[in-house]
Amino acid sequence: MQIQEFGNRFNEVSTNLLENMSGLNPCDRFAKFDISKIVAFSELYKDDFTIRERGCIEGELNVFYHTLREDDRFANLNGLCDLARLMVETGKHRSFPLAYRILKLALVLPVATATVERCFSKLKLAKTDLRNRMGDDFLNGALVCTVEKEIFDKVTDEDVMIRFQAMKERRGQIF
Structure with missing residues (x-):
């Protein structure tokens, strides 16, 4: 019943977006980190990456995953916000600029979507x-x-x- 309600509430594009965002999950030492989902997520934002960058994303994510998985500072993260904060604190955002850009896109998406929804809601009133x-x-x-x-x-x-x-x-x- 919950899956049916989820399907009724969100269209296929939104569902794919959320599912692909889940590949960035840093919890439990990146246990659910899924490079194929992250690459699919980045492909939804073609204007944010050059052709050359798109060709490098998978390789950078592979190195990113293995580097951060071995770093004890990244062991107990609770979500994307913690990952972004710690990447900046440790300077990893400079070492992995494409991964960090994908992470920023994932963090901004809920805020941007909520802002647009709020504007349309207010438009109905105005x-x-x-x-x-x-x-x-x-x-x-x-x-x-x-x-x-x-x-x-x-x-x-x-x-x-x-x-x-x-x-x-x-x-x-x-x-």
């Missing part, structure tokens, strides 16, 4: 049937205000009035 004819500039401004609500909550009315007054000369003072 663009209703009553506001269906608004222009792109107005819609963009409304969305920025809606999506970045936490930032706009800190702006006071006085700040807005001062900014508006300074934009051009007015007949009278606003405040």
Whole structure:
């Protein structure tokens, strides 16, 4: 039942993406590390790698795996965040730049996806049937205000009035 729900929630591309990301798992001394999955993951990001780099990824991942598996500092990692942090602390991100780039792509993906989902959710609130004819500039401004609500909550009315007054000369003072 859970697998069916998972299948209903995520399309095939998303499922492949998540499955291929799992090949980067550093837990238990890289027990589930799968180079073929990682290479498949990198192929989804063709624009981020040159043709030459794509040819080198598998070899670098092989050396990466054997080097970090033997290093005791990488023995007790709990996830991708720990792996990325320790790679930077030990300088391994310079030794394995392609592996590190793949790791960064995997770390950014959930944040990027959540941000886009949040924007579309807010778009539904901003663009209703009553506001269906608004222009792109107005819609963009409304969305920025809606999506970045936490930032706009800190702006006071006085700040807005001062900014508006300074934009051009007015007949009278606003405040």
